[in-house]
Amino acid sequence: MSKEGYGLLKGKKGIIFGALDDRSIAWRIALACKREGAEFVLSNAPIALRLGTLNALSEETGAPIIPCDVTSDDEIESLVDQTKEHFGGGVDFVLHAIGMSPNIRKKKEYTDLNYKWFQQSLDISAISLHRILHHIDGKGGLNDGASVVALSYIGAQRIFSKYSDMNDAKALLESIARNYGSRLAKNGIRVNTVSQAPTKTSAGSGIKNFDGMYTFAEKLSPLGNPTADECADYCVTLFSDLTRKVTMQNLYHDGGFVTSGFSEELLDDLAHLYTEEK
Ligand SMILES: NC(=O)c1ccc[n+]([C@@H]2O[C@H](COP(=O)([O-])OP(=O)(O)OC[C@H]3O[C@@H](n4cnc5c(N)ncnc54)[C@H](O)[C@@H]3O)[C@@H](O)[C@H]2O)c1
Secondary structure, three states: OOOOOOOOOOOOEEEEEOOOOOOOHHHHHHHHHHHOOOEEEEEOOHHHHOOOOHHHHHHHHOOOEOOOOOOOHHHHHHHHHHHHHHHOOOEEEEEEOOOOOHHHHOOOOHHHOOHHHHHHHHHHHHHHHHHHHHHHHHOOOEEEEEEEEEEEOHHHOOOOHHHHHHHHHHHHHHHHHHHHHHHHHHHOOEEEEEEEOOOOOHHHHOOOOHHHHHHHHHHHOOOOOOOHHHHHHHHHHHHOHHHOOOOOOEEEEOOOHHHOOOOHHHHHHHHHHHHHHO
C-alpha cells in the first residue's frame, strides 16, 4: 500500500466514531481516510475522552473531537449540529466502530445475564446505529450518495460462546444496517456492515480466551487474519465512489474464514495434540 494512497476520498467529509487508542480499528481507519484525502470529525464517549489518547490522533489528522455518548439522543443531536457547523453542511461517510458489553466485562455467563446490562450492550453496540442514522438523516446531515459502515463480527451468524451477548448485539446491528439501508437508498445512501476477523484491540482483548479465538481464526483462514490497517483499507473502498451500488450487505473481511471448513494446518496441529495425549 503506497503511503500517498489513491486519493479515493478526496473532498469527502465524514464522522468517525470509536477511536480509543492507536490499536482501535477506528483509529487505523481514520489514518487511512486521511491518507485518501478525507476530512472528518472524531467522536467518542466523554468517559473515553478522559483518557486523553484521542488528542494525538486529532493532532495527526487535523480532525476536531466532538464528544458523544451514543446512547443519548441529545448528545447525538448536538454532535450532528456541531458537525454540520464545522463542515458547513452534511457528511459523505460515517463509521460506527462502537461496541461494549457490561456482561462480558463483569464475566456474567450467557445463561445468567444481568438484563439491565444486556440492554446496555444492545443499546451501545447496535441500537446506537439506528439512533445515529435517525438523527443525522432527520437533520439533513447525510449527503446524497453517502456511505455508512458499521463494524460487526461473525458471532452474529455463529455461536462463539465467549462473545456472549455481543453475538446478539451484532445480529441486531446487521439487521438495523439492512433495514435502514433500504430506507436511505432513495438518496443513493449506502449502509453496510463489515464483519472483521478477531483483531487485537482494547475491546477484543476484553473477551475471555480471545487469544484462542484469534489463533483458531488465523489457522483456519486461508489468507490469515486481516489486521486493523487492512480493515481500514477495505472500509476506504466502501466510503469511496467505487462501491456506489453496494448496500444492505454484511461484508466479511476475514481472510476466507467464513467459507472455510478446516485447514491442513489446524488438522495437523490437532492430530499432533491428540497423538501426544495418547
Ligand atoms: N477487535 C476485534 O476482534 C473485533 C472484531 C470484529 C468487530 N469488532 C468491532 O469493531 C468495533 C471497534 O472495536 P475495537 O476492536 O476497535 O475496540 P475499541 O475498544 O478500540 O473500540 C470500541 C469503542 O467503542 C466506544 N464506546 C463504548 N461505549 C460507547 C458509548 N456509549 N458511546 C460512544 N462510544 C462508545 C469505546 O470508547 C471505544 O472507542 C466494535 O464494534 C467491535 O465490536 C472488533
